[in-house]
Amino acid sequence: MIELKDVSYARLGAPDLEQAEAFATRCLGLQVAERSAKALYLRSDDRAHTLCYVEGDPQDQTVAFEIDDAGQLDAAAGTLEGLGHGVHAGTAGECAARKVKAFIAFKDPTGNQIELVVRPDRSGRRYFPTRDAGITGFSHIGLNTTDPRRDERFWTQVCNARVSDRIGDIALMRVNAIHHTMALAPASGPGIQHINHQVASNDDVLRSFYHLAEQNVPIVFGPGRHPTSGARFLYFLGPNNMVFEYSVGVDAIEDEASHRPRQFGFEPSSLCMWGSKPGGAIPLPPS
Ligand SMILES: [Fe+2]
Known part of the structure; x- marks a missing residue:
């Protein structure tokens, strides 16, 4: 293992x-x-x-x-x-x-x-960005899968990942107490589906929503809240169409022994309990 x-x-x-x-x-x-x-x-x-x-x-x-x-x-x-x-x-x-x-x-x-x-290097210097987005750290990754069940077996049987929840056949998997460190996403080939950074507060998510919109960064999902992990989120596009996510408030799995993965349907409400839908930014009012 x-x-x-x-x-x-x-x-x-x-x-x-x-x-x-x-x-x-x-x-x-x-x-x-x-x-x-x-x-x-x-x-x-x-x-x-x-x-x-x-x-x-x-x-x-x-x-x-x-x-x-x-x-x-x-x-x-x-x-x-x-x-x-x-x-x-x-x-x-x-x-x-x-x-x-x-x-x-x-x-x-x-x-x-x-x-x-x-033994990846740590830095003795405090993280100090030029733009304060409230980031507290790199937290998880979405990974493409051409066969969700096969890849769930690989990550959970060859490696130590545990399934925290599933959306359809998509596994959200943890390797420590955090609800998920990787999420599998169906795709036609390999690649990173999204890169998540945690932020400190709901305010940071919404502040960035306005900041990124002003910078003409395409918002692709959110602001919203995942019913799986409980996290409030915002997804947006970076260079070469890589999707980045900010989120805050991801659940921790307190009791490894008793946790059972929940099954969510493969539908937008399983991704956002507030009603945001993937793929569409909130339309801006005419100015
Ligand atoms: Fe995510």
Whole structure:
């Protein structure tokens, strides 16, 4: 069993790093930790980075999860190889580029690029963005799936994910007490479906709704409230059509032993209990 502790970072290919930096700093509210000609490292909490844009193809998207130590990393590599997944052990240079002590890379059954990392760098400096969006940290990821039941089996049987709730066949899965660290989203191929940052309050969600609308950032869902996790949310588009989410108030699963996943129907009310529907921003009144 591969014991994932938390999501660690996302790495996104981007043809235009300046555009990515403008969005990350002026709209999303991340802090530039480091910038080179080919990469942009961004912070959202006390970690050294949680998002990295790398000059390249926007289809090149990777999610990393932290595991405990090198021994578990070796065991994970053996488990994955035994199941027929190709495993690449990170070179010293690749580890340095990810700010981790060690990592392995593989593809999940859908083909999503996953990295398992050991000892990701923390920063001694307080996270301090130029735009105050109220972000408290990188929290979860939506992952494309071409077969939700197969991929739920992979994440819950090969790895330690537990299903907190399901919407149709879509599993919202936790690897710690937080209601979900990953959500599977049906799609025709691999990729990151959305990237979530937690914010401190409902006010932050609504403040950003107005701020992002003013910046002409497309709002794709919300403001709303998920009946599954209880979180208030806002989804919006970043560079290369990546969906970002702010949310606040996600439930914690207090009692692992007694929690039973709830089944929600595959319908808009399962995604928002206030009535917001995916795909449409609230129309602005004529001015
Ligand atoms: Fe989410």
